[in-house]
Amino acid sequence: MVTTGHWIDSSWKLQKRVLSFVHIPPPRRGVEISDAIFKCLKEWGIENKIFTISVDNASNNDVAIRLLKDTFSMSKNLVCAGKLFHVRCCAHILNLMVQDGLSQIVDITDNIRESIEFVNRSDGRLLLFADIFKKVFPRFRDREPHYDCCPSEEDWVKVVKVCNILETFWATTQIISGSDYPTSNLFLQEIKRVKLVLDNGVNDEDDFIRAMVRKMKTKFDKHWGECNLLMAVAAILDPRQKMKAVEFYFPQLFPSNEAQENISKVTTVLFEFYDEYVAANDHDH
Template sequence: MVLTAHFIDHNWRLQKRVINFVCLPPPRRGVEIADGIFKCLKEWGIENKVFTISVDNASSNDVAIRILKDTFSRTKRLLYGGKLFHVRCCAHILNLMVQDGISEIEEIIEDIHKSVKFINQSEARLKSFSDIVQQLQLPERKLILDCKTRWNSTFEMLSVAMKFKDVFPMFKDREILYHCCPCPEDWEKVEKICEILEVFNAITKIISGSDYPTSNLFLNEVYRVKMLLDKRANDENDFIRAMIGKMKAKFDKYWGEMQFAHVRGRRLGSKMQNEGC
């Protein structure tokens, strides 16, 4: 377990330091994680200076944070009654939301994955595919295979494959062993879902591409997700509504109680603007 501390120094500059590597042998339950974190904080003498802890959404981490929150509540007053003590990993939640959503077209994604893999497995197939691409005068040349545990790589695979949607059926006519060609209705679904995933991809890049804590970006991007889900919740397409429903359920599970923070942040922004800050 790696512990990283973010803090403000005497000159009001944000600092970031890895403060410990903690060996946690199995079974790595929440109580062991909490003990490991507290021991490290104690060694540094900062156990009474902890403002918030950010972890991913493993159940053992939930237990660890609950134990630490109870411990710190006994010795210090946590800000906002401890509601800001446990910060969940934004990128991880976005990943969980998207994974739930794209499960609505799981079979289509699997067909595209198999298609790309089938074509890339043979130089002869690649040449046949490339010949069709040149015949149709398409600027793109290369298919991308996804990593199934990373949703953004799946999005990239679908986005690139979309550009070759007219090539696949022509390739099927030339390759008798190719049996997983998506139909036109499948491509229509992929196109509509990619419109939604494009927003999530942009947000993930903002959240994950930073080298500093992204609390200044966090609420705006979470609110952007909420607006997108609310807007598409009553979409005319049944599969889009089902997809958005799954994503909203995951959103509400982790961020359903965040309205206080958004309202508070909006009021603070208005106050600063009125005061000329």
């Protein structure tokens, strides 16, 4: 398990360092993960300075974070009583959604990958492939008797449609995976982009695309059906967006009654966050 620390230094520069790289033997339950993280924080002397922890989406990670939250709560070191403590890795959620989408065309992608591997297995095939590059796979099949995984014309049409959808996921993953610049303030607008692609795909004329997108949308609703408080606060703290960020994006991400409820929830946490900050930095008391 690798643990990385992210912080802003005294010169207001975003910093990132690997804090530990340790082997956790099986069964790697939440309690072992929690112990390994806490040991690392103790060794660095930062156990009282942790704001939030971001992990992949796995049940053992959920348990680990719950245990850590309980530990930190005892010393009352968590901001907003731990409401902002656990953050699910956004890039991992996007990856899970993409895997769900690709599972719908696993036969096609297997054929395409096998076709590439087949051509690459010998220099003779590569030369032949280069010779007939236009309409290459069907013609290659005609000349190569052992090639039996040729994608059909319909397969290619499906792949192009899937690639158009996944392009948005790729772009969003690139943006929110950056570690040399702040990314949490970009979360709302990027997730809105993803939701728009999924909403459009649900009404696609192609049954195949509709089925694929429905599966991806289920994963989207599972992980982002609830308001992500930390990301919402980060968007508000971006001086270009402020409260307009949640007022604009929430009605597009949530049903109308939930949107207003979530805006109120975020506002409450923001004020709570501010009050704690003032109390911690009030040198007159």
